[in-house]
Amino acid sequence: MGCCLAFDLTILTPHIPFLLKGAVLTAEACVLALAGSLCIGMIVAALVTSASPVLSRIAYVYVDIFRSIPFIVQLFFFFYGLPEIGIYVGAFTTGVIALSIAGGAFTSDVIRSGILSIDVGILEAAEVSGLSKPVIFRKIVMPIVLRTSVRPLGSVFINLILTSSILSTITLNELTGSAKIVASDTFRPFEIYVILLVAYASLTYLVSLGIGALHRYLNRDLMTAGVA
Amino acid sequence: MRYTAFTSYDIVLLAQGLGVSLALFLATTIIGLFIGSVWAVIRFYRVPVLTQLVTALAELLKNSPVLVQLFLVFFGLPAFAKFNVTPVEAAVITLSGNTAAFVFVIAVSAIESIGRDQIEAARVFGLSRWQILRRIIAPQAMAFAIGPLTGLLVNQLQVTSLISVIGVVDLTKMGNILNLRTLKPFIVWAIVGALYYVMAKLIAFAGAVLEKRLRAHTAWKGL
Numbered sequence: 001m002g003c004c005l006a007f008d009l010t011i012l013t014p015h016i017p018f019l020l021k022g023a024v025l026t027a028e029a030c031v032l033a034l035a036g037s038l039c040i041g042m043i044v045a046a047l048v049t050s051a052s053p054v055l056s057r058i059a060y061v062y063v064d065i066f067r068s069i070p071f072i073v074q075l076f077f078f079f080y081g082l083p084e085i086g087i088y089v090g091a092f093t094t095g096v097i098a099l100s101i102a103g104g105a106f107t108s109d110v111i112r113s114g115i116l117s118i119d120v121g122i123l124e125a126a127e128v129s130g131l132s133k134p135v136i137f138r139k140i141v142m143p144i145v146l147r148t149s150v151r152p153l154g155s156v157f158i159n160l161i162l163t164s165s166i167l168s169t170i171t172l173n174e175l176t177g178s179a180k181i182v183a184s185d186t187f188r189p190f191e192i193y194v195i196l197l198v199a200y201a202s203l204t205y206l207v208s209l210g211i212g213a214l215h216r217y218l219n220r221d222l223m224t225a226g227v228a
Numbered sequence: 229m230r231y232t233a234f235t236s237y238d239i240v241l242l243a244q245g246l247g248v249s250l251a252l253f254l255a256t257t258i259i260g261l262f263i264g265s266v267w268a269v270i271r272f273y274r275v276p277v278l279t280q281l282v283t284a285l286a287e288l289l290k291n292s293p294v295l296v297q298l299f300l301v302f303f304g305l306p307a308f309a310k311f312n313v314t315p316v317e318a319a320v321i322t323l324s325g326n327t328a329a330f331v332f333v334i335a336v337s338a339i340e341s342i343g344r345d346q347i348e349a350a351r352v353f354g355l356s357r358w359q360i361l362r363r364i365i366a367p368q369a370m371a372f373a374i375g376p377l378t379g380l381l382v383n384q385l386q387v388t389s390l391i392s393v394i395g396v397v398d399l400t401k402m403g404n405i406l407n408l409r410t411l412k413p414f415i416v417w418a419i420v421g422a423l424y425y426v427m428a429k430l431i432a433f434a435g436a437v438l439e440k441r442l443r444a445h446t447a448w449k450g451l
Contacts, residue, residue, distance in 0.1 A: 007308075068382070068428040069421040070389035072400055077421065080413030158291070165293035169393055176296060183303060190308035193300035201291040 009191055015182045022178030023199075029096055029174060030161050036100025037160065038153075041107025046137055048108065049115050059108070066105035072166050074098055079170045095167040103160050110152040114145035147218045154211030158204045165200070175199070232410055245402030246423055252319055252398065253388050257381060259320070260327025267328065268335035272361060282332070289329035294387050298322045302394045319391035327384050334376045338369035371442040378435025382428045389424070399423060 012019075047059035066074065075098045082094060089097075118141060126136045146153075168177035179196045183189040267282045289297065302318035305311070313321075342365050350360045392401035403420035407413050 065421075065425065068386075068425045070386035070400065070424055072389045072392070073403065073417055073421050073424060076400075076403065076407070077413065077417035080407055081417065084413055162291075162293045165295045166390070168295070176293065176299075179296075180299070183299075187307065189299070190304035193296055193304045196296050197288065197292045197300060200293055200296060201288050204291045 007191060008188070009195070011186055011188055012182070012191060012195065015186070019175070019178050019182060022173055022175040025092075025172070026161070026164055026174040026176075029092065029099065029164050029167060029172075030157075032096045033099035033103055033160055033164070034157055036096065037103030037107045037156070040100060040104025041111050042142065044104060044108035045111035045115060048112050063105045063108055066102050067109075071098070071102050071163055072169060074102055075166060075170060091167070091170050091172040095164075095170060095172050099160060099164060099167070102163070103156065106156045106159070107153065110149050110156055111145055113152075114149040115141055117148070118144055150211060150215040150218055154208060154215075157211070158207055161204055161207065162200065234406075234410060234412075234415075238406060241402050241406065242399070242419065242423065245397060245399035246427075248396065249385075249388050249398040249400075250427070252316070252323065252391065252396070253385050256320055256323035256327055256388070257384065259324035260384075261331055263324060263328035264331025265335055267332040268339060269361070271332075271336055272339055273357065286329040286332045289326055290333065294322065294326055294390050295393065297326060298390060298394055315391070315395040318394055319388075319396050323384070323388060323391070326387065327380070330380050330384075331377070334373050334380065335369070337376075338373035339365055341372045342368050371439070371446075374435060374439040374442055378432055378439070381435065382431050385428055385431060386424065 044059045044062060047055045048063070050056055075095070078098045079091070079094050082089060122140065122144075123136065126140045131140070164174060165176040167174055168180060171177075173181065176196065179192050183192045186192070267286065270282055271279050298318060301322045302313055302315065305318075306313050346364055347360055350364045355363070388398060389400040392398050392404065395401075397405075399420055403416055407416045410416060
């Protein structure tokens with residue numbers, strides 16, 4: 001006895017480099033997936049808010065499906081499905097693709113509500129000035145939306161970080177995957193998962209602090225005017 | 229001998245998995261709603277120490293992956309405290325705790341959405357703190373919270389799919405079993421996904437109906 005209720009963290013010290021390697025992989029996947037989901041989100045939001053009913057219907061169906069189906073099911077769909085149609089891309093790429101597609105659905109929702117909250121007068125002024133639709137979208141709509149929706153986009157990103165732990169189920173040894181290996185190597189699952197829990201929580205906390213700062217920086221002119 | 233074709237028995241398998249997923253979803257929703265509301269009441273009464281503890285716990289549960297929470301309960305607790313946890317027990321503990329954390333946040337903001345003037349008026353009439361909570365705040369907060377709660381439950385249904393990782397034979401696990409046997413990932417995962425989709429739509433529909441009923445008193449009845 002005596003061993004059972006001991007909470008001993010020193011046993012994990014030799015495994016820290018291995019865990020850090022996993023954390024780096026998590027960071028890489030999250031940053032790539034963030035870029036991917038922003039691209040998809042912008043395109044889909046443009047389609048949802050477009051004047052064409054067919055395009056907006058298709059985009060809506062995409063968002064609806066990928067928001068209503070568990071991520072792990074989507075991940076398995078791609079992980080087992082892509083090789084079936086002859087595409088061999090590996091676990092990391094599959095994970096980033098799946099995260100981008102799922103994240104894109106949530107991102108597009110945030111961007112869509114950002115677009116809808118733009119003052120119509122601005123868009124009418126742009127139209128009257130003779131700007132083409134793509135130009136209005138790129139030069140007028142997106143700068144406003146990306147600036148005002150930093151916070152909701154940030155919470156989508158935080159969700160992305162938490163969701164990335166599911167990538168460990170497709171043999172990808174990111175942070176959670178590496179922790180699983182360390183847990184079975186050391187027979188210390190309690191310590192390692194407590195550390196992991198705290199690590200994820202502090203990571204997402206830091207990210208949310210960063211997002212708050214970014215939001216304040218990007219909207220500094222609105223703040224001084226007392227509007228935001 | 230290997231049966232790679234789909235059989236009619238597979239429908240039974242999927243139905244079984246669906247039942248397990250739904251049962252765990254319902255059970256953890258009820259437990260989570262209860263615990264989350266209790267936490268919100270603790271905060272409402274501003275119980276010293278407990279309030280801070282509950283707020284910190286909710287933050288920790290909200291900001292960490294459910295998968296890690298599952299591993300902590302399923303692999304960590306038995307190793308640490310020497311009591312055995314079955315996959316289903318671990319799933320119920322984790323998902324209830326996770327739901328409770330989000331319910332707590334929704335309940336707190338719902339309670340805060342009630343104007344201070346109402347509470348002050350009630351206090352002037354001599355209502356006790358419990359009476360205020362029960363008669364003034366709860367009915368209005370319920371109507372306020374039902375929208376976010378529906379969104380939460382649709383999300384929590386998807387979270388239940390994670391318990392397949394620790395060996396609960398739910399819908400996702402059934403999908404995995406069928407996938408490995410038939411080697412037809414597109415069909416299997418599309419069917420599993422469709423079943424989750426239908427369940428999510430049903431939850432959203434039920435939430436909308438309930439919201440309409442709870443908001444009926446504020447709706448304009450016409451001339």
